Each structure stands twice: as C-alpha cells, then as structure tokens.
Amino acid sequence: MPAFTDNSAGQETKPSAVVLLSGGLDSTTVLAMAVAEEYDCHTLAFDYGQRHRNELDASAKISTAMGAASHRVFPIDIGSFGGSALTADIDVPKGRDESKMTDIPVTYVPARNLVFLSIAMALAETLDATDLFIGVNAVDYSGYPDCRPAFIESFTKTANLATKLGVDGKGIVIHTPLMEMTKAEIITQGVALGVEYSMTHSCYDPINGKVGGACGVCDSCVLRKRGFEQAGIDDPTVYAS
Secondary structure, eight states: OOEEEEOOTTOOOOOEEEEEOOSSHHHHHHHHHHHHTTOEEEEEEEEOSOSOOHHHHHHHHHHHHTTOSEEEEEEOOGGGGOOSTTTSSOOOOOSOOGGGTTSOOTTOOTTHHHHHHHHHHHHHHHHTOOEEEOOOOSSSSOOOGGGSHHHHHHHHHHHHHHSHHHHTTOOOEEEOTTTTOOHHHHHHHHHHTTOOGGGOOOOSSOGGGOTTOBOSOSHHHHHHHHHHHHHTOOOOOOBOO
C-alpha cells in the first residue's frame, strides 16, 4: 500500500489537483505554482526502485511545508527491470559535454513518466480531480523523450479516452507550466513564490547518500548549478565538486 499523509483537516474547499512531486527543484516549483493558483494539491511521489531515498525524503518535507492537502508515496518497482543508472548498478555519467545533453542518457528510466502519469490519473479519478501537474521541461533538461510536449499532448488525449472522468466529458488537463522555461526562469519564478530550494534534492548520485551531499558533476547538478548562476540567485546546495 502507498504511504499516505492527510493534511486536509480544516482546509477550505478548493478544486483538487494531483501534483507529481519528486522532491527535486522542478516539481517543487510546480507545486508552488499550483498552490498559487489556489488548487487543493494532493502530492504524489514514487518509490520506484531508485538507488537513494533523498528525493523521497525531500518530497514528504516539501509537501507538508507547502501546505499540500495530502501526500502519497506509491511503491512501484519499475527499477527491477534495470536499464537505467538511477535504478541499476550502472555508473551515473559525470562531467558530460553540455553540447551532447540532447542525447538520451543512461539516467533515463524506461517509460517512467508514462507510468507515473497513468497512476496519477488513477488517483485523480478517486478525487474527482481533472487537473494534474507535472514538472517536465523541454528546454534545460537531460534529453528524456517523456518530457516533450508531444508526449504530454498524446497522454492527455489517451487519458480523456480511457477514464470515467474523460468519458463523462469533464475534460482532463495535464498542466506543464515549466515546459518552455529555462532553469534560470524556473528558479526565478520559484523564488518569487517563496520556494525554499534548500529543501529540494536534484543530484543523481549523492555523496554517501546524504541530503545536501550533491556530486556537482552529474547532468542534474550541472543544470541546477547553471540555473542558479544564470538567475543570479545563491544556490543553497552543497556540492562535492
């Protein structure tokens, strides 16, 4: 059973939304945006067999700190299939040439966002929520195919065909507010919304598995560091390199 925390006691009734919250910089910014739009946010994280729990720990703290109505951690061991440096005994690439970050790297987890959105849609149906938020980005990202606009458009059509909510004509919407934003723009937006980025974790290969012990040279760390630099905002992350 998924771990579940209900924080909704005493909250006013608002339109419900499911927000995929990994505990990273992007998904935390998306949660802040959804909260600002006055959605009753139900956050969803996945224990999918990743090699460390830093993001999962961060997501629980962030959900509570940002006033989400509930937080769930859904166990689904897609990592048992292997094929990714985030789930298997495969070295995480370090110091990659940024000009080659459009290639699909070994940190890609097969079909991850397809699986995650499908489960998020199932949760949305139980909440009668037609709005889902996900922090995919097609500008400053690592080249993953399930972060592209074409995938989101296709999934939205499928969700409206395959669910009771869709068949009833309520109209399911997948919100991707970060899709066309640079990392610097995302960070600037988050800071304006009061996001405390020290709570977030982005590193693919944290030093000794400790929160705050980011390697500094994996693709995610490189993109994060560059984003803070370009935004002119102090990065609270402690990097090993």
